Amino acid sequence: MKTREAMRVLAAHRGDAVAVCALGMASNEWWHATKSEETFYMHGAMGFAASFALGFALMAPDVPVLLLNADGSLCMNLGCLLTEAQQAPNNLKHFLIDNRVYQTVSAVPMVNRDLTDYAGIARAAGISRTLTIDNVADLEKAVPEIMASPGPYFTVLRVEAEPTYLEVAPNDYEGAEMKYRFGRAMERRLGVTIFGPAGY
Amino acid sequence: MDAYELIHRELTRIGIKLAATLPDDWVGPLIGRIDSDPAIRHVPVARESEAVVVASGAFFTGAKSVAIIGNTGLLTCTGELATLNLRHQIPVFCIVSMRGTYDDHRIWQEVQGRRTIPLLEAYDFPYHVLDSLDEVGCIPAVYEASRMQKRPYILFLTRRLLKGKAWS
Numbered sequence: 283m284k285t286r287e288a289m290r291v292l293a294a295h296r297g298d299a300v301a302v303c304a305l306g307m308a309s310n311e312w313w314h315a316t317k318s319e320e321t322f323y324m325h326g327a328m329g330f331a332a333s334f335a336l337g338f339a340l341m342a343p344d345v346p347v348l349l350l351n352a353d354g355s356l357c358m359n360l361g362c363l364l365t366e367a368q369q370a371p372n373n374l375k376h377f378l379i380d381n382r383v384y385q386t387v388s389a390v391p392m393v394n395r396d397l398t399d400y401a402g403i404a405r406a407a408g409i410s411r412t413l414t415i416d417n418v419a420d421l422e423k424a425v426p427e428i429m430a431s432p433g434p435y436f437t438v439l440r441v442e443a444e445p446t447y448l449e450v451a452p453n454d455y456e457g458a459e460m461k462y463r464f465g466r467a468m469e470r471r472l473g474v475t476i477f478g479p480a481g482y
Numbered sequence: 483m484d485a486y487e488l489i490h491r492e493l494t495r496i497g498i499k500l501a502a503t504l505p506d507d508w509v510g511p512l513i514g515r516i517d518s519d520p521a522i523r524h525v526p527v528a529r530e531s532e533a534v535v536v537a538s539g540a541f542f543t544g545a546k547s548v549a550i551i552g553n554t555g556l557l558t559c560t561g562e563l564a565t566l567n568l569r570h571q572i573p574v575f576c577i578v579s580m581r582g583t584y585d586d587h588r589i590w591q592e593v594q595g596r597r598t599i600p601l602l603e604a605y606d607f608p609y610h611v612l613d614s615l616d617e618v619g620c621i622p623a624v625y626e627a628s629r630m631q632k633r634p635y636i637l638f639l640t641r642r643l644l645k646g647k648a649w650s
Contacts (some may be wrong), residue, residue: 302539322542326565330535333527334566337539337547340523341500361528365536369525461570465542474544482573482630 285379285441287418289315292348292377295425299346299375300471302335304328304355306386308379312350313453319467323453323460329358332376336366339374342472346429347371352379353392356400366434367408375428376409376436383443404436416440485615485644489577490515492621498522499545502533506552508579508644513550530555531562534634538572546625549574553581553594556636557601563634564605571632575625580611580638585648602636609636613643 285307293315301321303309308331309323322338324331335349356362356378366376382395392398401412411433415421421439428435455463465476483491489512493501502525503513517524527533533549540547551559556578567574581588582595602609608631610624621637628635641648 322539324566326569327531327535327562328565330531330562330566333532333535334539336525337500337502337536338542339539340525340536341540341543341545341547359529359532362532365525365527365532457569458571461572468542469544472543476542476544478629482632 283415283417283421283439283441284444285311285381285439286315288379288421288439288441289350291418291421291425292350295429296348297346297429299348299429300338300342300468301348301350302331302338303350304331304352304379306352306354307381308350308352308355310450310452314450317453319463320471322464325456325460329355330362331355332359332362332366335374335376336362336369336371339371340369343371343373345373345472347374349374349376350379351376352385353382353398353400354384357393360403363404363407363409363436367404370434372432372434374434376404376434378436378438379441380438381441381443385443389443389445400438401436409434409436411435412437414438414440485618485639486511486515488615488618489621489639490519492618493548494519494521496622496625497546498548500525500537500540500547501550502527502536502547503550504528504530504533504552504555505550506554506579506581508581508639508641509550509552509577512577516550529558531559534559534563534574534576535566537574538566541572541574547575549576550578551576552579553591553598557594557598560601560605563607567634568605568607573628573632574634575628576634576636578636578638579644580640583641585641605634607634607636609638611638611640613640615643618643
């Protein structure tokens with residue numbers, strides 16, 4: 283299964299979920315698939331897309347939140363699984379792109395590649411619903427159930443490492459514009475005020 | 483009232499709805515009070531960077547949040563504060579113990595005491611030092627300043643504030 287195929291399936295079943303993407307390949311491929319502004323594309327704090335998604339999900343409990351994490355990012359912040367398990371947000375669905383390489387840096391092999399069982403780590407942390415999927419047909423069948431299930435879900439998507447992702451451009455805005463585009467989208471979506479009358 | 487009770491009261495006045503925390507022995511009692519407060523969602527974390535990023539995610543729901551961590555923990559998350567909060571201009575209000583000062587004689591805090599402020603100044607992270615009980619009422623103003631500055635803003639709690647004078 284290629285990352286792009288997995289993203290296509292997730293995008294098709296996204297519904298009205300807000301998405302948070304780990305930096306690098308996950309962000310680029312999701313942007314390619316959706317051009318979504320109801321997504322926060324992490325450009326910094328590598329490893330912490332899960333933490334960002336958790337904070338958002340906890341304070342917007344009626345909004346489905348899709349976390350598109352990646353193995354390199356998760357390994358930088360494995361403790362996030364403990365935090366996520368304890369908080370157990372009903373609306374957060376954690377997907378992990380597992381290609382066993384640091385894709386954005388010349389596909390250097392991941393630490394402990396081929397041995398790490400991320401779903402097992404998540405279960406041991408206390409996230410009871412986990413899956414590992416390595417083909418598109420199984421993913422097509424599983425995603426509707428994952429999205430409809432109450433409670434946290436952790437799904438590993440085993441994909442091929444591939445050099446072609448480099449041809450996928452990142453989203454064409456960054457920095458403060460990322461904050462305001464996503465923030466204004468959330469103001470409209472949630473009916474809340476994030477930026478006060480003076481704009482901050 | 484002690485400092486912890488006063489600080490908690492000010493956080494309530496601000497309307498804080500989420501507190502992401504990891505204790506040291508100085509901020510631990512404040513975290514304990516927040517954990518018992520049903521009006522604040524308490525998110526204990528496994529490392530301090532999680533706390534500042536959880537609070538950053540909550541920002542985009544319109545909720546008011548705070549990260550409560552120790553001084554050493556602040557040093558561990560400056561990379562995340564720079565590459566997420568500084569880069570995207572996301573405000574994050576952090577309450578942090580001010581360790582290694584002239585009246586904190588824990589030897590393992592001595593580097594923190596000397597280098598934390600220069601580190602914050604290198605990153606241009608604003609900060610305010612809260613040193614006495616009769617100034618605790620400034621906390622809502624500091625929170626508002628953190629929003630205006632659109633970056634990490636550190637509220638330091640001194641030993642004198644939390645434990646009283648160390649000399650006679």
